[in-house]
Amino acid sequence: MASNATTDPSEGTSHLSVTAALISIFKQWDMQALLISGGEQRIGFAINGSEFEKPENNPAITCDCTYHKNTTCHITKLRVHALNKRGVFPKEFEALRYLAALKLDLNYFTGPLPAFIGNMSALTVLSIAHNSFSRPIPKELGNLKELTMLSFGSNNFSETLPPELGNFVNLGLFNMDSCGLGGEIPSTFAKLINMKILFRKR
Numbered sequence: 001m002a003s004n005a006t007t008d009p010s011e012g013t014s015h016l017s018v019t020a021a022l023i024s025i026f027k028q029w030d031m032q033a034l035l036i037s038g039g040e041q042r043i044g045f046a047i048n049g050s051e052f053e054k055p056e057n058n059p060a061i062t063c064d065c066t067y068h069k070n071t072t073c074h075i076t077k078l079r080v081h082a083l084n085k086r087g088v089f090p091k092e093f094e095a096l097r098y099l100a101a102l103k104l105d106l107n108y109f110t111g112p113l114p115a116f117i118g119n120m121s122a123l124t125v126l127s128i129a130h131n132s133f134s135r136p137i138p139k140e141l142g143n144l145k146e147l148t149m150l151s152f153g154s155n156n157f158s159e160t161l162p163p164e165l166g167n168f169v170n171l172g173l174f175n176m177d178s179c180g181l182g183g184e185i186p187s188t189f190a191k192l193i194n195m196k197i198l199f200r201k202r
């Protein structure tokens with residue numbers, strides 16, 4: 001990230017600064033948020049886009065620091081992969097309005113996928129497979145029109161897939177392998193012309 005850029009304290013609907021939101025999320029998941037010196041708004045573990053995909057960078061966070069003439073960063077990607085993490089999907093995620101990729105696969109996260117996820121409108125990649133998220137998948141997930149990749153296989157979701165998920169016209173990869181859902185695939189899914197379903201038995 002640009003050395004003097006800071007995260008935008010005004011980001012989010014909750015008036016919670018982005019940094020505070022991230023620190024709070026990490027605390028709930030028993031993870032250390034490393035702050036570099038120079039003030040509360042600096043995040044020391046941010047890495048650039050090319051570094052995000054490297055498996056050894058885990059957890060990985062990417063910021064886009066080009067806002068306001070390179071002085072403001074927004075968190076755009078977060079990955080917490082296979083780190084034996086426990087906890088729920090924190091409400092603080094709603095403050096990260098620029099988050100485009102969220103990958104939480106292979107942990108022990110529990111509780112519901114909250115309805116406010118439908119307000120995380122920048123998301124293009126949502127990958128939460130191999131956790132213990134439960135309860136019905138919220139219909140608000142269907143509001144995420146920019147999603148190109150959705151993976152929630154091997155969870156503990158109940159009931160059927162909400163028909164609202166048929167809104168995902170951009171979806172290219174949809175993995176719901178043994179996600180705990182019963183019933184038929186809703187007919188609205190016929191709209192998903194770009195979709196490749198990875199659908200295996202439990």
Ligand SMILES: *[C@@H]1O[C@H](CO)[C@@H](O)[C@H](O)[C@H]1NC(C)=O
Nearest residue numbers: 001002003004005038070071
């Ligand atoms: C960062 O801030 C310091 C202190 O305000 C300043 O000396 C330095 O030139 C700045 N660096 C950049 C890359 O703007």
Ligand SMILES: *[C@@H]1O[C@H](CO)[C@@H](O)[C@H](O)[C@H]1NC(C)=O
Nearest residue numbers: 001002047048049050051052
């Ligand atoms: C990302 O970080 C790596 C390693 O620090 C560096 O080699 C690369 O130039 C950086 N890329 C960008 C786009 O800043």
Ligand SMILES: *[C@@H]1O[C@H](CO)[C@@H](O)[C@H](O)[C@H]1NC(C)=O
Nearest residue numbers: 002065066067068069070071
């Ligand atoms: C922001 O940083 C990029 C890359 O360092 C640079 O090309 C661009 O000119 C900068 N923009 C402003 C407004 O400073």
Ligand SMILES: *[C@@H]1O[C@H](CO)[C@@H](O)[C@H](O)[C@H]1NC(C)=O
Nearest residue numbers: 013114115116117118119140
């Ligand atoms: C989504 O955002 C809207 C507008 O800010 C708000 O009214 C609504 O309560 C939010 N939805 C959820 C489920 O939090």
Ligand SMILES: *[C@@H]1O[C@H](CO)[C@@H](O)[C@H](O)[C@H]1NC(C)=O
Nearest residue numbers: 110111132133134135156158
């Ligand atoms: C799975 O969901 C059921 C019913 O919603 C709940 O009773 C159970 O505790 C959940 N199991 C796990 C491992 O979260």
